[in-house]
Amino acid sequence: MARTARTYAARDGNAEASGSRARRRVESSPAEEDVRVPATQEPEGDGNDEDEEDEPQDPRENWTIKTFKDVPIRSTVAIGEVRKLGDELLKRERMAEDSIQVAKETATAYEAASPGDKVIDSIQKQLIDDLEALARINIRKEALEELTTELRTSGGMDDLWAFYKRSIQARGAEYGELTLRKKYADNDHFKEFRAGIWEVNHEGEPIPPMTRWLERQDGDPEDDDVEMGGTTQTYKCPITMRVYEDAAKSTVCGHYYSYAAVLELIGNATRTQRQGRAAQARCPVAGCNKVITPDVIKKDPAMQRQADAFVRRQRDREEREAADESYIEME
Numbered sequence: 001m002a003r004t005a006r007t008y009a010a011r012d013g014n015a016e017a018s019g020s021r022a023r024r025r026v027e028s029s030p031a032e033e034d035v036r037v038p039a040t041q042e043p044e045g046d047g048n049d050e051d052e053e054d055e056p057q058d059p060r061e062n063w064t065i066k067t068f069k070d071v072p073i074r075s076t077v078a079i080g081e082v083r084k085l086g087d088e089l090l091k092r093e094r095m096a097e098d099s100i101q102v103a104k105e106t107a108t109a110y111e112a113a114s115p116g117d118k119v120i121d122s123i124q125k126q127l128i129d130d131l132e133a134l135a136r137i138n139i140r141k142e143a144l145e146e147l148t149t150e151l152r153t154s155g156g157m158d159d160l161w162a163f164y165k166r167s168i169q170a171r172g173a174e175y176g177e178l179t180l181r182k183k184y185a186d187n188d189h190f191k192e193f194r195a196g197i198w199e200v201n202h203e204g205e206p207i208p209p210m211t212r213w214l215e216r217q218d219g220d221p222e223d224d225d226v227e228m229g230g231t232t233q234t235y236k237c238p239i240t241m242r243v244y245e246d247a248a249k250s251t252v253c254g255h256y257y258s259y260a261a262v263l264e265l266i267g268n269a270t271r272t273q274r275q276g277r278a279a280q281a282r283c284p285v286a287g288c289n290k291v292i293t294p295d296v297i298k299k300d301p302a303m304q305r306q307a308d309a310f311v312r313r314q315r316d317r318e319e320r321e322a323a324d325e326s327y328i329e330m331e
């Protein structure tokens with residue numbers, strides 16, 4: 001009850017500064033930051049400020065996500081509301097992903113029309129804004145999952161909002177510590193963005209490490225570029241010597257292979273015995289020699305898409321060349 005009273009007092013404090021206290025309260029809620037909580041209902045919102053001021057109703061009668069901090073609530077009701085919040089996050093996630101797709105396509109088009117155009121830098125900035133938004137959405141999704149678990153096990157909570165807020169803050173603080181390179185050098189969207197641009201004018205050439213396009217920040221190792229420079233992407237499996245099929249990456253050295261081929265290589269190596277012990281498999285990339293096990297081999301669909309795109313472009317070029325030749329023959 002004390003909490004409810006305090007909340008009403010705080011709202012009255014805002015009244016003079018804002019035409020609509022309800023809206024003002026939503027905007028100033030610290031837990032919301034960049035992702036707005038959906039208005040499942042307008043908080044007591046008919047725009048009639050007088051009523052709210054004079055007769056504060058029992059919030060339990062008409063509670064919303066925005067007022068649930070004041071309301072002890074049964075889990076069954078709360079889980080339904082939490083689900084609505086989750087749906088809204090999914091909607092925002094799709095919007096960010098659409099925007100990311102547009103950035104990829106636009107940047108590739110610019111590179112084709114005007115190689116190295118400065119516009120591409122600003123498209124990358126836009127992309128990073130979208131990726132940051134996506135990261136914030138993910139943090140909220142995780143916090144909601146945690147909240148749902150808590151609701152299911154506790155049967156009821158009297159301060160869902162504070163719980164949600166604390167969860168977001170803890171996760172957000174951890175994410176905020178990361179440098180640009182730590183966030184994006186291994187991000188699938190970022191890699192696809194840069195690979196798409198690269199391939200326009202460097203067909204068949206291995207793409208440089210992503211660090212080339214992400215400035216070094218405090219907390220990044222000095223020799224980051226050198227360290228990652230060995231990871232080249234030629235789309236050819238070092239085992240089959242053909243373009244990747246079901247591309248997979250070794251997490252110990254960053255080298256790529258065709259998935260089935262590398263598992264077979266590991267299987268063959270570990271079946272041979274050396275002095276009564278199973279032998280270890282080693283990465284077949286020249287100069288690498290890292291021990292690889294099935295546990296460190298992870299499928300990489302983004303890399304496979306790049307390899308497929310590479311094959312398509314190669315085929316198109318061959319067809320073009322064949323068409324040119326037949327044209328010459330006709331003359």
Ligand SMILES: [Zn+2]
Pocket residue numbers: 250253254255283284285288289290
């Ligand atoms: Zn390797």
